[in-house]
Amino acid sequence: MQNQDVLKIIDGLCTRLQEAELGECDDEKDLVAEVGSVVEDFIDVELGEFGAVWMRGKDKGKIISVWAYGADFWPDIAVEVRGLPTVAITVRLARRDDDLAEVLASAVGSSVIHSVQYSYAVPFVLDRTNSDTRQHWFDGEIEERLWADHRVSLVVRQQ
Numbered sequence: 017m018q019n020q021d022v023l024k025i026i027d028g029l030c031t032r033l034q035e036a037e038l039g040e041c042d043d044e045k046d047l048v049a050e051v052g053s054v055v056e057d058f059i060d061v062e063l064g065e066f067g068a069v070w071m072r073g074k075d076k077g078k079i080i081s082v083w084a085y086g087a088d089f090w091p092d093i094a095v096e097v098r099g100l101p102t103v104a105i106t107v108r109l110a111r112r113d114d115d116l117a118e119v120l121a122s123a124v125g126s127s128v129i130h131s132v133q134y135s136y137a138v139p140f141v142l143d144r145t146n147s148d149t150r151q152h153w154f155d156g157e158i159e160e161r162l163w164a165d166h167r168v169s170l171v172v173r174q175q
Contacts, residue, residue, distance in 0.1 A: 025062050026103065026136050026169055032058045033140055033171050041142075044109045048072060048092045051107050051140055055093055068096045082133045089129045091137075104130035106139045116145045124162065124170065131166040140171045147174070 036054045041047040052071040059067040070078040072092045080101045081088040091104035106126045110119040123139035130137045162168040 022097075022102070022135070026138070028062065029055065029058055029103070030138060030169050030171050033138070034173055038142065038175065041109065042111075044107065045073065047109050047142060048107045049074075051105070052093050055095065055105065059095055063097060066098050068099075070094045070096070080133060082129050084129055084132070089126060091126075091130050091134070094134070101134045102136060104134040104137045106130065106137070108139070108141045110141055110143045110145050110147075112144055112146065114145055116141075116143060116147045119143075120172070124168070127168045127170075128162075128166050131168055135167060137166065137168045138171060139168065141173070143172055143174045 032054060033051065036051075038047070038050055038054075041050055048071060052069065052074075056069045059069050068078075070093070072079060072090055079090055079094045081090045083089075092107040093105035094101060095103035095105070104127065106123045108119050108123040110116050120139075120141055123141050127137035127139040159170050162170055
């Protein structure tokens with residue numbers, strides 16, 4: 017698979033995650049299952065038998081972790097392409113009373129660590145806080161640096 021094809025798939029996956037119908041998940045475990053279903057459907061259409069999607073809690077033995085600092089870092093969802101660990105997806109839920117900064121930092125930090133083992137990483141944050149949804153120029157700068165330096169594509173979705 018050529019690099020342009022993979023980049024198109026990553027871009028399409030992020031768009032799909034931004035637009036997907038998600039239920040009223042109050043639990044992060046339920047959100048992982050729902051996001052995992054969206055990812056499975058997308059990868060099945062885009063890659064067919066060449067892609068596999070594994071979810072934490074369901075397919076743990078098939079997900080490859082990153083061993084660092086004396087700990088295993090497991091992505092919530094892993095996408096393999098032709099048997100190779102290709103995309104690590106971290107799923108976080110920011111509830112109304114949560115500090116969005118802490119949730120974002122956790123998701124991005126995990127994804128940067130996953131980027132050592134996986135070619136690409138996608139931190140997905142469902143934001144249900146009362147955060148200011150206006151875009152700031154730093155948002156784009158952060159997203160550009162994450163992509164350029166680590167191949168991390170951040171998806172923050174307000175709901």
